[in-house]
Amino acid sequence: MPDLATFQRNFLTNVMRPPSTAPAGLRIHHDTWLFGLIEVLGERFRLSRLALGEEAFNAFARDYVQSHALTSGDRNAYGHAFPAFLRDHPQAASLPWLADLAAFESALEHAHHGRDAEPCALEALLAPDASCTLHPSVSILRLDHDIKPLHAALLAGGACETPAMVACDLLIGRTADDEVVSLCLAPLEAHFLKLINTHGSLFAALDALDPDAADLILLQTLLARLSQNSLLTST
Amino acid sequence: MLNDFPPNPPIGTRTGIGLRAPHIGAVRAQTPPLGFLEVHTENYFGGGAKLKVLEGLRVDYPLSFHGVGLSLGRADGLCEDHLAQVRTLVKRFEPALVSEHLSWSAYAHVAVPDLLPVPFTHEALDVFARHIDRFQTVLGRQVLIENPSNYMIFDRLDYDEPEFLLRLSAMTGCGLLIDINNVYVSAHNLGRDSYAYLAALGHGEAIGQFHLAGHDEAPGDDGQVLLIDTHGHSIRQEVWALYETALERFGDRPTLIEWDTALPDLDVLLGEAARADARRARVARNLMAASHA
Numbered sequence: 001m002p003d004l005a006t007f008q009r010n011f012l013t014n015v016m017r018p019p020s021t022a023p024a025g026l027r028i029h030h031d032t033w034l035f036g037l038i039e040v041l042g043e044r045f046r047l048s049r050l051a052l053g054e055e056a057f058n059a060f061a062r063d064y065v066q067s068h069a070l071t072s073g074d075r076n077a078y079g080h081a082f083p084a085f086l087r088d089h090p091q092a093a094s095l096p097w098l099a100d101l102a103a104f105e106s107a108l109e110h111a112h113h114g115r116d117a118e119p120c121a122l123e124a125l126l127a128p129d130a131s132c133t134l135h136p137s138v139s140i141l142r143l144d145h146d147i148k149p150l151h152a153a154l155l156a157g158g159a160c161e162t163p164a165m166v167a168c169d170l171l172i173g174r175t176a177d178d179e180v181v182s183l184c185l186a187p188l189e190a191h192f193l194k195l196i197n198t199h200g201s202l203f204a205a206l207d208a209l210d211p212d213a214a215d216l217i218l219l220q221t222l223l224a225r226l227s228q229n230s231l232l233t234s235t
Numbered sequence: 236m237l238n239d240f241p242p243n244p245p246i247g248t249r250t251g252i253g254l255r256a257p258h259i260g261a262v263r264a265q266t267p268p269l270g271f272l273e274v275h276t277e278n279y280f281g282g283g284a285k286l287k288v289l290e291g292l293r294v295d296y297p298l299s300f301h302g303v304g305l306s307l308g309r310a311d312g313l314c315e316d317h318l319a320q321v322r323t324l325v326k327r328f329e330p331a332l333v334s335e336h337l338s339w340s341a342y343a344h345v346a347v348p349d350l351l352p353v354p355f356t357h358e359a360l361d362v363f364a365r366h367i368d369r370f371q372t373v374l375g376r377q378v379l380i381e382n383p384s385n386y387m388i389f390d391r392l393d394y395d396e397p398e399f400l401l402r403l404s405a406m407t408g409c410g411l412l413i414d415i416n417n418v419y420v421s422a423h424n425l426g427r428d429s430y431a432y433l434a435a436l437g438h439g440e441a442i443g444q445f446h447l448a449g450h451d452e453a454p455g456d457d458g459q460v461l462l463i464d465t466h467g468h469s470i471r472q473e474v475w476a477l478y479e480t481a482l483e484r485f486g487d488r489p490t491l492i493e494w495d496t497a498l499p500d501l502d503v504l505l506g507e508a509a510r511a512d513a514r515r516a517r518v519a520r521n522l523m524a525a526s527h528a
Contacts, residue, residue: 001356001389004308004356004358008309008310008351015349016347023387023456024386024455024456024461025387025424025455025461026386028453028461032348036348040348070348071345072316072317072346073303073305073340073346075348076280077280112285114282115281116282116283117282136282178284
């Protein structure tokens with residue numbers, strides 16, 4: 001028996017790429033790894049699986065599992081790169097909306113289960129030295145298709161129509177009442193929100209953006225909406 | 236390393252069930268008579284409504300947090316972030332039981348959704364003891380360690396599994412969670428005697444909980460049949476028999492019905508829990524009668 005570290009490194013390699021002569025016991029661990037992670041993806045991207053059909057979805061999921069390791073003991077966190085993977089997958093080229101649907105689903109999942117944080121009143125966040133970030137449940141998405149009608153149709157079990165190509169920025173997050181909200185954003189607003197998280201401060205984000213008077217009014221309105229929905233927090 | 240932790244919160248005398256998402260609504264609506272609810276700890280990482288739902292359930296039931304992802308046997312050290320998330324949950328919910336596995340599932344930034352087998356060597360014993368000690372110290376309480384299902388035999392080991400578990404308990408003060416189905420499955424797959432396994436656990440003072448679950452069959456090597464711990468089937472008669480022996484040998488313990496795949500209606504789990512309760516009561520009566528004879 002080698003030392004424990006060597007044993008574990010070798011064992012993991014064999015679980016993920018079992019030799020053709022692998023004993024049945026090792027093949028059980030291989031199947032648990034492969035089909036377990038395919039199932040995790042299927043649960044996280046339920047509507048993408050529904051839209052594609054089980055067989056096609058599982059083929060994409062298998063490719064993803066074989067190229068993207070689970071990196072922590074929290075399997076529910078697996079699959080954050082799946083939408084980007086689908087966007088680049090040659091077999092998905094004929095379904096250009098698929099990556100957007102997966103990204104939308106992933107953001108909704110994150111909004112439901114992202115970490116809790118105390119919301120902070122806008123007045124407190126406007127102090128020059130105040131730190132500020134978006135609530136941990138928030139995702140900012142750029143989608144190339146109008147994905148909401150497709151998502152709603154799949155949820156309702158209805159027919160799946162091809163989404164129209166309409167680029168849009170979205171904020172998806174969870175309010176203090178655990179309601180998941182989805183807000184359409186202007187490109188400037190999306191950029192500003194990303195700057196808030198980059199700089200950790202409203203003032204620093206405004207400094208970096210240097211908006212004109214009209215844009216400033218737009219951003220103030222946005223901040224008020226976020227504050228009303230408890231989507232701003234102090235780090 | 237041996238810790239002296241305060242006693243854990245009380246747990247009901249009835250058998251509990253593993254709570255899975257599709258049953259949450261029915262449990263909330265019916266509040267069936269159960270000793271406790273056990274959840275997979277990692278399913279409550281993060282935030283949102285699920286934690287508030289669990290807080291509501293905690294009003295009616297003691298909770299048990301059963302971890303599947305800490306990877307206590309990994310050679311490269313525990314994930315402190317994972318540990319911190321478990322600690323946050325345990326502080327918030329004060330569960331009656333906290334448990335993890337005698338297994339590993341991650342090494343060097345690669346993890347698998349599985350409970351991988353441990354070679355029972357001196358080195359592995361030291362690693363487990365160090366990690367269990369850290370786990371208990373961070374939580375400020377005793378944890379239970381569960382015997383895994385085994386599908387592979389390793390050569391030249393320093394301990395067998397019962398001895399390894401007992402040594403860990405002696406070194407760290409941890410309790411043991413004996414999964415009766417895992418004992419049965421492992422004994423079948425490795426060509427061992429499941430009753431001898433129970434006998435090797437001595438008087439079982441360290442045992443704090445039993446698990447019961449179903450298993451399935453798969454083709455093994457050379458035409459043999461392997462048993463797979465799928466948690467997707469009712470409890471087999473052979474496992475019930477082994478459970479009764481465990482009750483007779485060790486006495487009554489909190490018992491859990493686990494069912495994770497091909498999930499049936501809640502009523503089926505409640506029926507299994509009632510069967511466990513009936514066996515617990517019968518064995519207790521027999522033991523009492525024998526002590527008075």
